[in-house]
Amino acid sequence: MERMPAWADAVLVPLISILLAAALSALVILAIGEDPMAALKLMIDGALMRSSGWGYTLYYATNFIFTGLAVAIAFHARLFNIGGEGQAMLGGLGVALACLYIPWPHWSIALIGATGAAALFGAAWALIPAYLQAKRGSHIVITTIMFNFIAAAVLNYVLVNLLRPPRAMDPASANFPKVTHLPTFQDMFASEGNPLFRGAPANITFFLALLACLAVWLLIWRSKLGYEIRAFGHSETAARYAGISPVKITVVAMLISGALAGMMALNTTMGEAERLVLNATEGAGFIGIAVALMGRSHPVGILLAALLFGFLYQGGAELALWTSIPRELITVIQALVILFTGALDNMVRMPLEKLFLYFGKGAK
Numbered sequence: 008m009e010r011m012p013a014w015a016d017a018v019l020v021p022l023i024s025i026l027l028a029a030a031l032s033a034l035v036i037l038a039i040g041e042d043p044m045a046a047l048k049l050m051i052d053g054a055l056m057r058s059s060g061w062g063y064t065l066y067y068a069t070n071f072i073f074t075g076l077a078v079a080i081a082f083h084a085r086l087f088n089i090g091g092e093g094q095a096m097l098g099g100l101g102v103a104l105a106c107l108y109i110p111w112p113h114w115s116i117a118l119i120g121a122t123g124a125a126a127l128f129g130a131a132w133a134l135i136p137a138y139l140q141a142k143r144g145s146h147i148v149i150t151t152i153m154f155n156f157i158a159a160a161v162l163n164y165v166l167v168n169l170l171r172p173p174r175a176m177d178p179a180s181a182n183f184p185k186v187t188h189l190p191t192f193q194d195m196f197a198s199e200g201n202p203l204f205r206g207a208p209a210n211i212t213f214f215l216a217l218l219a220c221l222a223v224w225l226l227i228w229r230s231k232l233g234y235e236i237r238a239f240g241h242s243e244t245a246a247r248y249a250g251i252s253p254v255k256i257t258v259v260a261m262l263i264s265g266a267l268a269g270m271m272a273l274n275t276t277m278g279e280a281e282r283l284v285l286n287a288t289e290g291a292g293f294i295g296i297a298v299a300l301m302g303r304s305h306p307v308g309i310l311l312a313a314l315l316f317g318f319l320y321q322g323g324a325e326l327a328l329w330t331s332i333p334r335e336l337i338t339v340i341q342a343l344v345i346l347f348t349g350a351l352d353n354m355v356r357m358p359l360e361k362l363f364l365y366f367g368k369g370a371k
Contacts, residue, residue: 011363016356017308021301023355024347025315032340041332049329050322060321062192062207066279068317069209070288072216073271074295075313076223077264079304081147083227084260085240090136090151091268092292093158094129098269099276100162101128103170103283106183117187121277122215122270129269130262132158137261141254147261155292166285180283189278210278219267220306226263236260268292297345300352316341 011019033043054060074091081088101124111117136150163178170180190211192204227233239246239256247253275287294316301315302308323337347355 011356011360015359015363017303017305019359020352020355021303021308021312021348023359024301024352025344027355028340028343028347031343032336035336035339036332039332039336041330046326046330046332049325050318053325053329054318054321058203059205059207060325062204062209063321063324064314064317065192065209065213066207066274066317067291067320068313069213069216069274070271070291071294071298071313071316072310073219073267073274074291075298075302075309076219076295076306077266077268077271077292078295078299079302079306079309080223080227080236080260080267081264082299082304083233083240084236084256085243086140086257086260086264087148088133088151088261088264088268089148089296090133090154090158090265090292091271091295092288092290093151093155094132094265094268095271095275095288095292096155096158096162097132098125098129099272099283099287100165101125101269102272102276103180103183106187106277107170107180111184111186114187114189118189118211118215118273118277121187121273125269125272126266127269129272130266132269133261133265134258137258137265140261141257163285166283170283178285179280182282183277187277188281191278208279210274212274212278215270215273217310219270220310223267224306232259268295294341297341297348301344301348315344319344 036043036046052060054064074095077091077094078088102121105121105124106117109117109120111120132154133151136145136147136154139145139150140147166178166180171178172181192207192209192213193202195211197203197205225233227237235246235251236256236259238249239251239253243253246256271291272287275289275291276283280287298309298312298316301312302310319337319341323334323340326332326336327334
């Protein structure tokens with residue numbers, strides 16, 4: 008069977024999947040006695056029609072861009088990194104140590120140093136599962152998901168016993184020095200007569216996430232290493248025959264993946280909380296899997312999917328605040344999106360392929 012055009016696979020399949028998920032979500036909202044159109048309007052108003060709503064949407068999207076890119080890098084090497092959550096937690100630890108114990112002269116220099124620390128700690132946490140997969144045959148899915156729990160325990164111990172200030176009750180580090188505080192969108196774009204992004208946590212790390220998208224595109228499609236990663240992902244046997252080392256690609260791909268996941272902590276730890284707290288990741292490591300699936304592991308698709316999930320997060324908060332719809336419903340909607348874009352992907356793709364085949368023959 009002839010395949011459908013690439014644009015249809017990249018655009019139509021995810022779009023139809025989203026529409027199917029939206030239709031089922033509307034039925035769920037109807038079942039609990041609410042108006043789905045009113046709920047959609049409220050989500051759009053709260054997430055997109057005000058600058059503060061955009062600030063929250065872009066804040067969440069920043070997290071999902073980093074974790075989506077992390078999952079995508081591993082996907083290209085036919086590796087399933089479910090450890091983004093733990094890698095982001097350890098990335099946050101790296102950010103905290105860099106901000107608390109190094110006397111930075113300016114936030115821009117601090118951002119560079121904290122970025123390196125976040126990437127280093129995230130990559131280090133991905134190294135052991137990568138080595139076990141490459142040299143011992145341990146399944147990457149099992150090891151990375153186990154390391155999420157270990158990371159949570161390590162972070163909890165460090166916060167409670169090492170970084171928590173004296174007499175403080177919260178399991179959190181001290182506040183970072185003011186010189187390390189990152190400019191928010193409100194700082195950058197608001198003026199006395201134009202109070203844009205008031206109170207929103209979006210900050211300069213969003214632009215760092217966009218640079219990460221560009222860097223991943225250059226790496227995967229414009230570099231020798233990226234070619235080797237994709238070749239290994241398509242066929243390990245052919246890659247071996249071409250002289251590509253499976254051990255090298257497995258380890259390097261996971262190191263890059265872990266580094267990107269660790270960099271997510273810049274947004275939550277340095278940009279928003281301005282200290283290290285427990286549960287700062289808020290499940291973004293797992294949402295990154297859905298973002299990478301929906302974005303077809305391409306940086307542009309990941310950016311768009313991250314914006315969609317950012318909209319769902321902020322819109323869900325508005326629903327929970329102003330209606331009787333529980334915020335858990337947004338988890339249901341996210342699950343439906345993941346279901347249709349991942350597990351039921353062929354349910355949409357195969358009928359579309361038949362349609363393109365039918366009309367293609369008719370045109371001939």
